[in-house]
Amino acid sequence: MSKILVTGGAGFIGSNIVEALVDRGDEVTVIDKLSTGSEENLEEVKDRIDLIQSPCADIPELEFDNPEKIFHIGIPSSSPMYREDPLLVGSAINEFIKVMELAKENDSKVVYASSSSMYGRCDPPHREDMEVEAFDYYTEARLAMERLAKVYHELHGVNSVGMRFFSVYGPHERAKGKYANILSQFFWKMKEDQEPTIFGDGEQTRDFTHVSDVVKACLKAAEENLGYEIINVGTGTETTFNEVVDLLNEKLGKSIEPKYVENPIENYVHRTLADLTKAKSLLNYEPSVELEEGVERMIERNRN
Known part of the structure; x- marks a missing residue:
């Protein structure tokens, strides 16, 4: 101890x-x-x-x-x-x-x-x-x-x-509100049948x-x-924002189209x-949770 x-x-x-x-x-x-x-x-x-x-x-x-x-x-x-x-x-x-x-x-x-x-x-x-x-x-x-x-x-x-x-991303993120990971923000909106907002064309990526x-x-x-x-x-592994929306739609059983707006942020990070x-x-670190599993965990944890 x-x-x-x-x-x-x-x-x-x-x-x-x-x-x-x-x-x-x-x-x-x-x-x-x-x-x-x-x-x-x-x-x-x-x-x-x-x-x-x-x-x-x-x-x-x-x-x-x-x-x-x-x-x-x-x-x-x-x-x-x-x-x-x-x-x-x-x-x-x-x-x-x-x-x-x-x-x-x-x-x-x-x-x-x-x-x-x-x-x-x-x-x-x-x-x-x-x-x-x-x-x-x-x-x-x-x-x-x-x-x-x-x-x-x-x-x-x-x-x-x-x-x-x-x-x-993951459990206990809600208190961060607008500062939470973009994946979580997309999930919270799409779960309530709201369209997520994407800056640019959605081809930017995150690990x-x-x-x-x-x-x-x-x-x-x-x-x-x-x-x-x-x-x-x-x-x-890197994933585009468009792919995130597609994955969330698939796992949530929805077909929500994102809203694309011009990116207002200077020095925006396009890929990680x-x-x-x-x-x-x-x-001796190996990641063990792939994105699909992570999204499934998020949905399961947030079931009403």
């Missing part, structure tokens, strides 16, 4: 990680300000965790019982959030520093959420050794965190793994990754002594596709 801190542990990915940790018997503390998370996400484990309702900015003022591992998932996780409030860049970076300071003091391993959005100007398949650059507020924040993680390893020996997540595979990869990363690493977490060579080598 390990003592573990999960930031953003009431959010989408964080709550799925918390459930997995509790199920295997770990002692889990969650810190979450409940902005895009909810206590409902932790309903099944609420009596077996400590929940601190607070932002990560408060970490220096809080008391933690020497966490051996920190899963830092409580980071604003959608590019539109940063477009709406560019000051999130500074707060996200400062909160990351506070997490790394806590790790330094307690000799904690850190697994933190990074993003496949960094590959927006790279041709797929996307590899961790590609030269990436910030092209919006969101990617600037994530790149700065990865650079700081390297600094903390070189200066203080903090072991960390940045997980570049590819288009994660849609079920949250259970993300949890598996994160837990594996926390068990390894990797020093400083950046690792992709995806499936190695994970190269999993590193994840397989360092973590």
Whole structure:
């Protein structure tokens, strides 16, 4: 049994990680300000965790019982959030520093959420050794965190793994609302017989990754002594938005046509596709949930 801190542990990915940790018997503390998370996400484990309702900015003022591992998932996780409030860049970076300071003091391993959005100007398949650059507020924040993680390893020996997540979807996502994965947003609309809106022609792609595979990869990363690493977490398969609509129609037994509108987003990411060579080598990671199965799980979970 390990003592573990999960930031953003009431959010989408964080709550799925918390459930997995509790199920295997770990002692889990969650810190979450409940902005895009909810206590409902932790309903099944609420009596077996400590929940601190607070932002990560408060970490220096809080008391933690020497966490051996920190899963830092409580980071604003959608590019539109940063477009709406560019000051999130500074707060996200400062909160990351506070997490790394806590790790330094307690000799904690850190697994933190990074993003496949960094590959927006790279041709797929996307590899961790590609030269990436910030092209919006969101990617600037994530790149700065990865650079700081390297600094903390070189200066203080903090072991960390940045997980570049590819288009994660699955249970506990509802609280994210308009910031949820596009697959989930399409599903919620089509389930209610509403047409999904697609920017452009619908031929843009994403490497849609079920949250259970993300949890598996994160837990594996926390068990390894990797020093400083950046690792992709995806499936190695890309799917167009048009194909997503077709799949949802098939599984829901509907025939809803999407609404196509001109893409209003500058620096839009048109394709994501994970190269999993590193994840397989360092973590023995293999994705196990194909998109069709993931959609079927989503439908089953949301049956009225």
